Structures are given as C-alpha cells and as structure tokens.
Amino acid sequence: MNEILTQSVFFGMFLTLACFEIGLWVKKKAKIAIANPLLVAVILIVAVLTLFHIDYENYKKGADYIQYFLTPATVSLAVPLYRQLSYLKKYPLAIIGGIAAGVLTAMGSIFLLSMAFGLNHEQYVTLLPKSITTAIGMGISDKMGGMAAITVIAISVTGITGTILAEAVCKLFGIREPVAKGLAIGTSAHALGTSKAMEIGEVEGAMSSLSIVVAGIMTVMSVPLFATLIQ
Amino acid sequence: MKFLRQIAIIMGISFLAELLEALIPLPIAASMYGLVLMLLGLVTKLIPLEKVEGAADFLIEIMPLLFVPPTVSVIANLEALKSILVPLLVICISTTILIMAVTGRTAQSLMRIGRSGGEKQESRTVDCGKNKMKNKLATGEEEKTDE
Incomplete structure (x- = not known):
C-alpha cells in the first residue's frame, strides 16, 4: 500500500479536500459550534492514516501543496484590511490599545500557566507564540529554541478554540462593537479566527486581519523578553 | 483569465x-x-x-x-507531543478565551472613551438594556461582567 502511495502526489491532496468536504457537510447538518470543518477533517485524516497504516510522509507529499497556499492566503488578508481602512483611522487608540492588552495578557497568562505546569524552557517558548499566525509563530518558536512543529499544533488548537467559542465569548463578556469583536477574535485566534470573523461581518473580518499583523509584530517584540522568564 | x-x-x-x-x-x-x-x-x-x-x-x-495539513502533522510528532499534551490543551484553550475577552473589552472601552470625548455621533452598536444610559459617560465600562 505504502509503495504505491509514496509515488502519489494526489493521494494527500484528495484525502485533505475530501475530508474537509465532509467537515463542511457535518457543519451544515449538525449546526453546533464543535462541528468545525477543520477539526472534523483532521480527525478523519488521522483516522484514515492510522487505520490503513499509511505513513505520514506519504500523506504530507500531496498535502504540502495545499499548505503552500497559506502564504498567498495570508497576503490576501490585505484586501479586506484595505476595504476597511477607514476604521483604523477612526479608532487608532482602541485598535493599538486593545491588541497590546491582548498580547500582554497572552504572554503573562502563558508564563503563569507554564510555571504552574512546571514546563521547561523549551516547552514554554514552544507555547509562547501560540496565539499568532503560523507564519510568524513558527519562526519565533524556532529562533527561541522551541519545537516549531508543536507550536504549529498549539496554534491550530488555539485557532479552533477561538473559532468555536468566538460568538459565545463575545456574548458572555458583552463585546458588541463590531470593531472590538474583530480585534478580540484576531488577537486571540489569528488567521483561523479571522475566517470566522469574516463570517460574522466585513468589519469584524477586517479588524481581525489587522490584529493578525499588529499582534504578530507586538509578539515578535515581546517574546524575547518573556522567554527569559523560564530558563 | x-x-x-x-x-x-x-x-x-x-x-x-x-x-x-x-x-x-x-x-x-x-x-x-x-x-x-x-x-x-x-x-x-x-x-x-x-x-x-x-x-x-x-x-x-x-x-x-x-490549516488541515499542518494540524495533521500532529501524528508525525506524537512522541514530543505526549509529554506536553495536557498543558498544551489547557493553556491554549483557557488563554484563548482570556485574550479574546481582554482584547475585546479593552478595545470597546477605548472606543467609547474616544467617542464621548470627540465626535459622539454614530454609535454602531446595539447598546441594549442597562448600557444605554451609560454610553454617554465614558466610565460605563469598568464593571467587567455586567450580564
């Protein structure tokens, strides 16, 4: 089985698309937040690979082609950002202040919880950039001596959590302003949350994509400082 | 084309x-x-x-x-992940909620302060119930969970 698959580029691609398609179908049928297409797709793919004893490398071969589009897709976030630029001019204080508060909360709370769990330096810096987009987070983790692959997983778990809980959290904490909602979702759940914010509304989506960039930059600046806290 | x-x-x-x-x-x-x-x-x-x-x-x-392929990479890193799985899940899930709440509340408060200071027209929010009166006072934001 694996012999044929090592030659195949389309196996990984097809499996990814098919499982995601099933994820979309489940979401439509189930109408509950936990039925997230990404989550469903990942569980199905892992199940298929395990069940048929298919090497991860053979899946990765085709799936990589899908992952490559992550960069142009992130670049594309500039488009909704541009459409909503007037908001940035209108609320510069709220945007910078809100995101800064979020980034500091991220650093502080990850530090405290890592202490509580007794994590070592490597594990701590692996989780530190988990709220920002994979594009930046992986780089930081790697540079600080973390495990970049685990950071990617942490980033995905964060993104899925944010996507599933976005509406509930905003409701619970009385976050009603579309601008504030977008900032909250983008700062806490990066690009993945942004696709959810896009669904809620154009303003939310734009603010969320703005947050990815600003929170990313703020995190790049603050991680080296916080990283020294656990040696 | x-x-x-x-x-x-x-x-x-x-x-x-x-x-x-x-x-x-x-x-x-x-x-x-x-x-x-x-x-x-x-x-x-x-x-x-x-x-x-x-x-x-x-x-x-x-x-x-x-995001599907990078997340599936979890199975390729199962060993390294095992030692950190529980803290990872707890930290990722709890801090995401916390960060979302803090960012949103801070941004919302700052927006309202800015608004009541300068031009205070055009409030796009549906400030229902209790908050309606408070919108004018820039203070109305401190009580964290008012519902």
Whole structure:
C-alpha cells in the first residue's frame, strides 16, 4: 500500500479536500459550534492514516501543496484590511490599545500557566507564540529554541478554540462593537479566527486581519523578553 | 483569465515577500511581509483593488482548509507531543478565551472613551438594556461582567 502511495502526489491532496468536504457537510447538518470543518477533517485524516497504516510522509507529499497556499492566503488578508481602512483611522487608540492588552495578557497568562505546569524552557517558548499566525509563530518558536512543529499544533488548537467559542465569548463578556469583536477574535485566534470573523461581518473580518499583523509584530517584540522568564 | 492574472499578482507579492524574509534577519515569515506589501500596493493604488479582489477573497474563504495539513502533522510528532499534551490543551484553550475577552473589552472601552470625548455621533452598536444610559459617560465600562 505504502509503495504505491509514496509515488502519489494526489493521494494527500484528495484525502485533505475530501475530508474537509465532509467537515463542511457535518457543519451544515449538525449546526453546533464543535462541528468545525477543520477539526472534523483532521480527525478523519488521522483516522484514515492510522487505520490503513499509511505513513505520514506519504500523506504530507500531496498535502504540502495545499499548505503552500497559506502564504498567498495570508497576503490576501490585505484586501479586506484595505476595504476597511477607514476604521483604523477612526479608532487608532482602541485598535493599538486593545491588541497590546491582548498580547500582554497572552504572554503573562502563558508564563503563569507554564510555571504552574512546571514546563521547561523549551516547552514554554514552544507555547509562547501560540496565539499568532503560523507564519510568524513558527519562526519565533524556532529562533527561541522551541519545537516549531508543536507550536504549529498549539496554534491550530488555539485557532479552533477561538473559532468555536468566538460568538459565545463575545456574548458572555458583552463585546458588541463590531470593531472590538474583530480585534478580540484576531488577537486571540489569528488567521483561523479571522475566517470566522469574516463570517460574522466585513468589519469584524477586517479588524481581525489587522490584529493578525499588529499582534504578530507586538509578539515578535515581546517574546524575547518573556522567554527569559523560564530558563 | 482575469482570475489567473489576480493569482499571478498575489503569487508575485508572495515571492517578493520570500525575498524579504531571506534578506531581513527577523523571526518573521514571508506572509507577513507580503501582507504589508499588498496593503502598501493597495493604499498607493499601485495595485488596483479590482486586480486582486476575486482571487484574494477566494483564498481567504478556503483558509481553514489550508490549516488541515499542518494540524495533521500532529501524528508525525506524537512522541514530543505526549509529554506536553495536557498543558498544551489547557493553556491554549483557557488563554484563548482570556485574550479574546481582554482584547475585546479593552478595545470597546477605548472606543467609547474616544467617542464621548470627540465626535459622539454614530454609535454602531446595539447598546441594549442597562448600557444605554451609560454610553454617554465614558466610565460605563469598568464593571467587567455586567450580564
């Protein structure tokens, strides 16, 4: 089985698309937040690979082609950002202040919880950039001596959590302003949350994509400082 | 063919961004440089919005799909993950909620302060119930969970 698959580029691609398609179908049928297409797709793919004893490398071969589009897709976030630029001019204080508060909360709370769990330096810096987009987070983790692959997983778990809980959290904490909602979702759940914010509304989506960039930059600046806290 | 040209522009910027990533010694990935480049292009009208719009919207729409392969990489890193799985889940889930709440509340408070200070027209929110009166007072925000 694996012999044929090592030659195949389309196996990984097809499996990814098919499982995601099933994820979309489940979401439509189930109408509950936990039925997230990404989550469903990942569980199905892992199940298929395990069940048929298919090497991860053979899946990765085709799936990589899908992952490559992550960069142009992130670049594309500039488009909704541009459409909503007037908001940035209108609320510069709220945007910078809100995101800064979020980034500091991220650093502080990850530090405290890592202490509580007794994590070592490597594990701590692996989780530190988990709220920002994979594009930046992986780089930081790697540079600080973390495990970049685990950071990617942490980033995905964060993104899925944010996507599933976005509406509930905003409701619970009385976050009603579309601008504030977008900032909250983008700062806490990066690009993945942004696709959810896009669904809620154009303003939310734009603010969320703005947050990815600003929170990313703020995190790049603050991680080296916080990283020294656990040696 | 129009769509193809839009993709070409986005790919071109992504490539430029990769060059920047290689040249600038910061832990920032290409996509962030690309995002900034694209935004600059749009703002300066060097790249007209309609020349990238369709393809960009498509790529954004399929974004969750693009996260599937990196997440599946979990099975390739099972050993390293095992030792950290519980803290990872607890930390990721709890802090995400916390960060979302803090960012949203802070931004919302700052917006309302700004609004009651300067131009206080056009409040796009549906300030239902109790909060209606407080909107005028810039203070109305401190009580954290008022419902």
